Each structure stands twice: as structure tokens, then as C-alpha cells.
Amino acid sequence: MVQSLSFKLFWRELKSGQLNMMMLALILAITCVSGIGLFTDRLEKALQFQTAEFLGGEIKFESNQELSTENLEVIERLDLNQTKMVLFASVIASQSEMQFSSIKAVDNSYPLVGQIQLEPPFNQGIHIKKTPQKNNAWLDERLLDLLNVNLGDKISIGDADFTVSHVLMSEPDRGSNNYAFAPKAIIFISDLPQTNIIQPGSRVRYAYLFTGPEGDLETLNQLFEKIKVPGDRITLVNDTEGSLGKTIERSGNFFLLGSLLAVLMSAFTIGISTQKFSRRHINYVAILRSLGMSSFNLKILYSYVFMWMSLFSLFLGLSAGWIIQKAFTNILKTYFPTDLPSPGFEPLFVTGITVLLCLIGFVYPHITKLIQTSPLSILRRDKNSSLKSQFLYPIMSLSSIFALLIVYTGQLVLSSILFIGIISTSLIGLGIILLIFQNKTQEGLGASSPVKLAWSELNRRKVTNSIQVLAFMIAIGLSLIAYTARTDLLSTWESSIPENSPNNFAINITKEELAPIKKFMTSSGIEINTFFPITNARLERLSSDQISKNDPLIDRSFNMTWTAELPKNNTIKDGIWFEESSKNGLSISDEVSLRYNLFVGDKVKVILQGDEKETFIQSVRTVDWESFSPNFFVIGHSNLFLNSPATYITSFYVPEEKSRTINQFISEFRTVSVLSIEEIIKQVSEIIDQVSKALEVILVLTILSASFLAFSTLQDGFNLRLHQAAILRTLGASSALLHKSILLEFTFLGVLSGVLAAFLAQGGIYFIETRVFEVTARLHMDLWLIGPFVGFIFIGFSSLILINSITKKSPKEILFES
């Protein structure tokens, strides 16, 4: 019986439109959470796949030695897929040319992740999963040009001859090659012995790539950590991040932030709407109770009503969410080589939790209070709320806000900071309002003029006004956070790819070629950037007594450069840049500093072709790795590298109309390698463009939920004024007086809310910039103008609409029929 009564009650409320605002807020929250959640889940999975593709697997182990049979046996016992590659550099000879190249010998399992792109294509497809046939070699286009060979021609590597069978366009494990800049060839691993190139002492890297279940990969990682010796390198899929990954990660963070803000505002709207709902239902409950319905049955009745509402909202919200994620996925689909993976169940779980927390925190306390209504209320409207029920709402709603923060950020500390931030801003806001309106400045209502009436109302309603101001502040403040975060992201992205940023790198330049290259570029009208010398050197801690147990071994060599000027996109984090007077020292990136526990003042030695030089860490730099210019982990003082053998690297921008110049350059400077990043820049720009569109959608959703919150707060405030306005009009107050005074009152509240919102937004943005986006925090002056302006316009304009709804009703209708 209760069940059918509850459905009737729900249906009646729905038809009368009384549930509109509450349901809209809930549907919007569900849409945001499910739509964004499902989308980011798919995006993350796709990104992980793409990163795995870049690495060639989920774990890579590189060594100068092959893995021992013993270790291979241990690995065999794990449930893993694996492939082995042998990487080395050697001269490849054609009939007319010889070229130093990077060679990769692969086995049958290659490629482990992703596909190879070859020309001419196999069958109809471009992407394939295949290895070269015996005695065949795949050469990249540049190598084909440099060796002056065509498909079907013979080349020799060491003592073995190979037929060039395909042009290698791209392979998945681009990040695997140590000689990435050298022209490339791929051969089959069993052809390797007949080349006679690999001899004891040869400089060869063995790379092993693995994919498989997480647990087995972890075991494998532990094994590698155990057997690792200097020179070995373990790379995990999560270590790899590129410019694109960072872009998508940050936008993913923004999506989550947007949905969190939308959920918080929807939760407040639901709270306000439920309060109104329970006010309307006091008589209904009193009648049901006087007719003998037990508290328990009433609880069941209203639980069902809200369950129907939740199910209805879930159906509509999830449908809308699905459409949104589908639309977002379509936008970005073209940028991923394969179909985006299907979403998991986690977003749906988060949606369910969100609905539950909203109901527990913002609906349950009001309903509990409603159910406590005494049957006597029919006869006499008395306030029967107990102390417990008065405190229940703030306690429950604050707890659920905190829980929502934890669900969305996944971090206790960050959630606590945000939570305390919201609470303290609210308390400050409350304090300011109570301070401004602490005294009754006049006797009477001040109905003689709009200004006096507005001022009197502001003073009299300071408690309800302060709650309204807090709601407006949250609505405006959180929208400002979403707006600023989006603007921040866009400007970070724009600045990461400035116009005319270098789209080509030239490497392997000898000292003698510097002047001719400069001359070539100048005559071609291409501006060339700094030439950085590069040399490969090892870095070691100076003495063993300095090394603590926790200090990791420096297990790699670095491409080091030396320059008198701090390169662009680098900032000194600690220590000082080389001064003219100094004659020594190294500047390391903060990644190197963190990874190897190296800090300013630490003594180290640089080993360059067997020659050891003592030096120290002079500074730690923050490097913008996303910038498209040469970046270095280690930069040394030029004195350290006097007479060191070096090649040079530079970057330059070639406009599209001058793209032929590159071909001339390559044929003129045949030993210089030119690496074009035009395609990468284009791809990143396009993705940023598309992601920006998705950001707009999220921003609109956030602002929409803010509008719901602000409007339902206003509506609630106006309901309280409806009765008073009717009495004043009965006594002869003109509509103009009411219009003006209410407009004045609410625009004042709007501006005040806007100022507090700017305060909230500035604080929120500081944490988002520093903790979420990891960029430098700055003061956003525009917030202090936009906040009050939005408050003035939005609250003022909305109040005008509501005033009309008050003054349109005849006072008789309100007083005689209430």
C-alpha cells in the first residue's frame, strides 16, 4: 500500500512541477558525473594504450647484456607476453653509398603492442602486425634516400646482404631506440649472427618488452630491480609522458573538476528544493499521522518517493551522460589509432555513490525533520524541530560534501584543504554579512522609500540573507573556478605551442658545418636558433663516503651540453646560473635531482671518454619539457668540456611554403639528420582544439548547475517575501516601491556574493594551479571584476523576474487563499 501511495505521491508532485528544480539538479549531476566519468575512463585507457605503444610494452628492460637463462626461466613462469630486440648502430652499405644507421633486430613476437606502418601496404591495410622476412630489411624513407636505393635493391649490414622490401613509415615502440635520431632499419633477429657485427665488447643494447596482468608485471619489475646493474634501465608505462599525454591528463583533471563542481552545486540545489518540499508536506504528514500512519511507514513512504525520483533521474541522467561521452569520444576518435576502449564500470559506480551521497547529505535530514511533524500541526503550526534535527542538516550535508571531495579527488589531504577552504570562506562570508548588518539602524520597516525599505530588509533578514549570499557565493565562485581553470588550461596550451615555434630539429652537426649551415639558412630566409653542443658523458657521485644507502645509483649516461646562457623554457629552481667568474659546475634538471638525490653543492664527477673531471651541482633547473625546443637534463660549465668531441643540435621553423628547402638542406648536408616534428605539432594543436570544445561543454554544464542553485535560492527567498509583499500591497504600497526595494536588496546581495565568490575562486584556483594542473599560481585580477559583475547582473536580473511574479498576483489571492 505504502509503495503505491508513494508512487502516486511522486507522480502527483512530478506532474504539478513541484519536483522540477530538484530533479533537474539531480539529472544534471548524474549527466555530468556519468558522461564525464565514462569519457575520461575511455580516454585514460586509450592514453595508457598509446603510451604503451610508444614504449612498445608495459615494462621495458634494457641492458648491455642479454638476460641470463636463469632469469629468463623465472620470467617464463609468469603469465606474460614478451619480445626481445637487439639495438645497435652500424654502417649500412648500398652499391653507391654508406650510411651510419640505427638497426633494430626483432623477433617473431614483434610488435608486442600496436602495429607497424609500412609502404607499400600489405593487402589493403596500412597497419600490420608482422616482422621482416628472412634476409629482408625495412628502411625508413630517410635511409632509403641517403643510401640511394629503391625497393628490391640490395644492401649489406656487416657480412650479410639484405633486400629492401618495405619503407618503414612508423613503428609502435618509437621510444625504444637509443639512436632515435639516426636513420633506421629493421631486420629479423635470426639474421643477426650472419652479419658478424655483434662481437664481445660491441656496443649493443638488448631490450625486452613485456605485457601482461598487473600482478605478474609487478613481480617482473621487482626481479629487474633486483638484478639491475649500472647501465641497465627499467621503464614502466606510467613513466612515459609526452606533451600530448600531459594535455589530455590536465583536461581530464579539468573534466573531473567540472563534474565535482557541478555535483556540489547540484547537491546544494537539491538541499534547498528538499527544504521547500518538506515545508509543503508538513500538513500532509500531519494529516497522515493523525489518521494513524506510523513514523516507520512515513519513513518508508518518503524513502520510496525519493527512490522513484532517483530512479527517474538516473534513467534520464545516464542517458544524457551516455550521449555526452559518445559526442566527446567522436570528437577525439580520429586522434587515436585504434577504437577507444569500452568504458569500465567505475564511472557508473561513482555516479551511484554521488546520487547516494546527495540523498544522504541533502535530502535525508529534511525528510527526517518532516517525519517528526506532530499531528497537532494541523491544529496549530508549531515548531517541533528538536535540537537534534536542527543540527542534522549541517552535519550530514557537510559530511557528504567531504565524502564527495574524497570520491572525486581520491586524496585525503587535498579534500581536507578544499573542504576547509569552502568552510572558512563561508564563515568569513557569514561573518562579513553579520558584521555589516549587526545593528538595526532604524525603527519600522522603512516602507517610506525603496532605499530605506531595502536597507531595513537587509538588516532584518541578515541570517536568511547570509545563507542566500553563501549559496550565491558558491554558485558564482565555483563557476569562476571552472571558467578560470579552463582559461588557464587554454593559455598554457597556447603558450606551449607559440606561433612559429620550431618544427624541425637538425642534429649530428659537426663544428665545421656550423658556419655553412648558418649561411644556408640565412640565404633561404629561415631563422635558426642556438646551436647546442652535445656530448655523451657519465655522471657519478664523487666519493663513496658521500653516498647514503638511500641514494640511488646514477645508472645512465647523459647527452650533456654547455652554454653561457640559460636556455629558454628553463628556470632556476635552486642555486645560481653560471656566472662569468665561475669556472666549473653543472646545472641539472629537477627530474635528475629528484631521481638521483642530487642537490646544489653535491660533488660529482663527469666521465667523458675515460677522462674524469671533478665538479659540483651548481643549480637545479625546472625545464618545460613540453616546449618544442632542445632540452637537456645536464648542462655543464663550458670549462668542463674544453676540447671535448661534440656534435651540435639546433631547431628552426620552416614555414609550409618553404618545405622544399628541407630537401635541399638534406642533400647539401648529408651527414646532418633532420627530424621534422611538424606532424606532432599539428596533432597536438588539433587535439587541443578539440579538447577545448569539450572544455566549453563542461563549463556550460557547470554554469548551468550554478544557475539552478542561484535561481532556486532566489525562489526560496522570494517565497518568504510573497506574504510580506501581499500585506504591504494591501496597505497600499505601490508595486514600484516593492520593485525598487527588492531590486536594490538583491543587487546588493549579488555584488556582495560576487566579491566573496572572487575570494573563494582565487583561493580555489591557487590550489588547482599548484596541486592539480601543476603550473605556477598567479593572481587573477579579472575575478575581482567578473565576480561582482556577474552577481550584480545575474542576481539582479533574476530578482526582477521573480518580483514580477509576486506583484502580478493579487494580494487577495495570496492572503485570503493561503
Next chain:
Amino acid sequence: MILKTRNLKKEVLSGNQTLVILDDINLELQEGKSLAIVGPSGSGKSTLLGLLAGLDTATSGKIFLNGNPLHDLDEEKRAKVRKDNVGFVFQSFELLPGLTALENVMLPSELKLSSNAKKIAEEYLERVGLRDRLEHYPRQLSGGEQQRVAIARAFACEAKLLFADEPTGNLDPKTGGKVSDLLFEVNAETSNALVVVTHDPQLASKCDERIDLKEGKTVS
């Protein structure tokens, strides 16, 4: 003549049906006189009061309040007529909960931009016996006291015509009797005209004139 109606009719739409609430009401009231509107529930008493006071508009017919043709005026102009000519006492008191007794009574004078609103309010509150309740809020007053504040507010309008809608309806008989006595006493002192809607035959009998309503029509 302070109040006069001619062929007053009020219809409302209920779904697709038109309901006639009042039909062909003609009445006249001289200055200083009192009129009781009596009738069973649903006979249209409160609707008639709303029309006479200019709180609502008639479907057809004419109403003249102190010479002002309410049937020709828009809400703004009717509000001005109310401010200058009318005072009200409601069954449910209709005091503003956020204002003290004194402030509630000051309201009409404030709207008239009177400079001595407080003095006028104090005088009337003293007249209704609430001198010691000036700073009390409605929730701190009993039902009878609240209605006395409402009466003080109505007289503070210093209007020519006072409307009272079931002024004793929410009070027990003893308190109701005291309140109605007070209403007529003060009315006599101020020589206002008074229109009272009531079920109470005793209260109706105190009035100079009386009209009985049944199903929206006057019965003789």
C-alpha cells in the same frame, strides 16, 4: 456615500467551467456607518470583501470607494486608493513576523510618508491596551493580543473605511467578544465606516446594516 456597488459580478474559471461567485450585488454605505456581510461558507463573503477593498477586480459591475471608481483603476491606482482610504483586519491577523508590534502598527503611516509614524502607532497600541507590548514580536503575543495589534494597525491607517474579515474567527468566544467590542469602540471614536464579514450573529448585530449572501446573491 463612502461605498457603493452596482450590479457587481464575479466569475472564475474552474477547468472548462465558469463558476459565478457573486452575482448582481448592489449595496451602499454611508460614512460612519457599519455593515455586516453574513452568509454560510462558500457564499462569496470574502470575495465580496476583496472586491470592495480593491484587492481584486470584478468581472463586471461598478464599485465606488469614497468616489473612486475601483472598477476603472489598475492595481497601482487601487493601491493608492487603499493607502488613502482603507484599513484592514484579517481573520489570521496577517502581522509581519519580523516586525515588533510597534513596527507593524507603524507600517501604514510609513507608507503615507508620515513623519510621526511612531507616535501614531504608540497611541493606537495604547488605545487597544498594548502599551506594554510595543517591542514584542507577533510570536510572543497571544491570539487576542495579535488581533488587537491588527486592529491598532487598521486604525493607524486613519482611513475612512475599515474592512474586517472574520475578525473574531480565530479567537475563543470570550476573547472574540472583547476584540469585537474594542473594534466597535474605536470605530465609534474615529467615526469610520466599517465593513465586517462574519459568521458570528452577535457581531453582525452590532452593525447598523446587514446583507445576507447565499450562493453569491443577496437574500432579503
